[in-house]
Amino acid sequence: xVNLNAVLLISFALFSIGIVGVLIxxxxxxxxxxxxxxxxxxxxNFIAFARHSGSVSGQAFALLVMGFAAAEVSVGLALVVAxxxxxxxxxxxxxxxxxx
Amino acid sequence: MEHFIETIGRxxxxxxxxxxxxxxxxxxxxxxxxxxxxxxxxxxxxxxxxFLALEAEFLGMAQILVxxxxxxxxxxxxVMLVEVTKAKQKEVFQLQSRYAIGAVLxxxxxxxxxxxxxxxxxxxxxxxxxxxxLAQGLKVAEQNAQxxxxxxFADYLLPFEILSVVLLVALVGAVVLAKTxxx
Numbered sequence: 001x002v003n004l005n006a007v008l009l010i011s012f013a014l015f016s017i018g019i020v021g022v023l024i025x026x027x028x029x030x031x032x033x034x035x036x037x038x039x040x041x042x043x044x045n046f047i048a049f050a051r052h053s054g055s056v057s058g059q060a061f062a063l064l065v066m067g068f069a070a071a072e073v074s075v076g077l078a079l080v081v082a083x084x085x086x087x088x089x090x091x092x093x094x095x096x097x098x099x100x
Numbered sequence: 101m102e103h104f105i106e107t108i109g110r111x112x113x114x115x116x117x118x119x120x121x122x123x124x125x126x127x128x129x130x131x132x133x134x135x136x137x138x139x140x141x142x143x144x145x146x147x148x149x150x151f152l153a154l155e156a157e158f159l160g161m162a163q164i165l166v167x168x169x170x171x172x173x174x175x176x177x178x179v180m181l182v183e184v185t186k187a188k189q190k191e192v193f194q195l196q197s198r199y200a201i202g203a204v205l206x207x208x209x210x211x212x213x214x215x216x217x218x219x220x221x222x223x224x225x226x227x228x229x230x231x232x233x234l235a236q237g238l239k240v241a242e243q244n245a246q247x248x249x250x251x252x253f254a255d256y257l258l259p260f261e262i263l264s265v266v267l268l269v270a271l272v273g274a275v276v277l278a279k280t281x282x283x
Contacts, residue, residue, distance in 0.1 A: 002113045002154060008215075010117035010150070014124055016208055021128035023200035024193045029133050029179055033140045036171070037124050040147050047156045059156050059244075060251035066159075066166055067263045071270035073171050077178045078274035084182045085280070093194070 007048035014041035028083070028090045032076045039069045116149035131192050133179045141172045158245040 014037055021034030043062045050058025084090055108115070123143030127136045144167035151160035194200070252260055 006114060006117070007150075007154070010114075010121065012208075012211065013121050016204055017121065017124040017128060019207075020201060020204050021124075023204070024197040025128065026192060026194055027133055027136075029175065029182070030127065030136050033127055033136060033175065036140070036167075037127065037143065040144070043159075044147065044150060047151055047154050047159060051154050051156070056247040056251040057255065059159055059248050060256050061259075062156070062159055063162060063248065063252060064256070064259055064263055066162060067267060070166060070171060071267050073174060074274045075270050075277070077174055078277035080178060080182065081278045090182050 002048075002051075004048055004052050007044060011041040011044040011048070014038075014044070026091045026093050028080050028092050029077075031092065032073065032080070035076075036069060036073065039065060113150055113153035116146045116153060119143075120146035120150065133183050134176070137172060137175045137179055140175065141168055144168060144172065156244065158248050 018034045018036075018038035018041065021037065022031050025031055025034065043065055046058040046062040046065065048058075050056060050062075080090055083095060087095060089095070120143045123139045123146060126139035127143065130136050130139060144163065148160045148163040148167075151157075151163055
């Protein structure tokens with residue numbers, strides 16, 4: 001038997017760690033990973049509430065979120081690779097020009 | 101001994117959850133991107149364990165397949181591709197780190213203030229416990245997969261189809277973005 005509050009606490013902590021990572025890291029790859037962490041925290045909430053309400057909609061939507069996360073990662077990594085080709089860096093601080 | 105094992109079984113979610121939090125913290129804190137990716141893999145596996153503890157068996161397995169099998173490998177490839185010439189190791193954290201952490205802590209404090217009664221207070225009428233009587237359809241793994249597919253293909257067919265188009269666009273976009281200039 002899982003307490004819903006425990007799920008909410010853990011997913012909240014996971015989301016906070018993800019936000020901190022996005023805000024403080026310089027490496028674009030780590031920032032992408034932290035975005036993934038936040039999406040997973042949202043998924044955890046979806047599944048907990050699906051379990052709590054006895055409906056399966058939350059689980060179906062969690063699966064959809066997983067698919068969107070995969071799409072986002074593929075495009076994000078392609079952007080990182082393209083940036084690395086052009087600017088020879090993945091540190092977001094060095095990427096400060098609008099005109100390549 | 102049996103009692104001990106039973107206790108672990110009952111607290112499986114908390115154990116996996118705390119381990120996932122530890123993995124996430126290592127993702128943020130470690131200097132090397134490869135270590136970050138490995139900690140990310142660990143956190144994803146622990147979250148899959150959380151899904152299993154919440155009786156979402158199909159999603160737990162999908163989590164392992166999609167993240168451990170696909171996304172982490174992709175990350176590892178790109179890290180190896182990009183980080184090899186990492187002689188100029190600079191500062192890991194941003195200049196504004198202190199303010200960012202302060203802002204997030206402020207948000208955490210606000211959230212805790214709102215939910216203090218629910219989480220810690222004894223005044224809550226009854227503990228919000230997940231209700232097994234309403235989740236009859238989700239008990240066994242097979243039933244769970246059936247229930248998820250019913251939700252996905254009967255109730256939410258349009259979002260599912262939109263997702264397939266989005267995945268196609270992402271595929272084409274990734275190829276276009278990452279291809280070299282000389283054809």
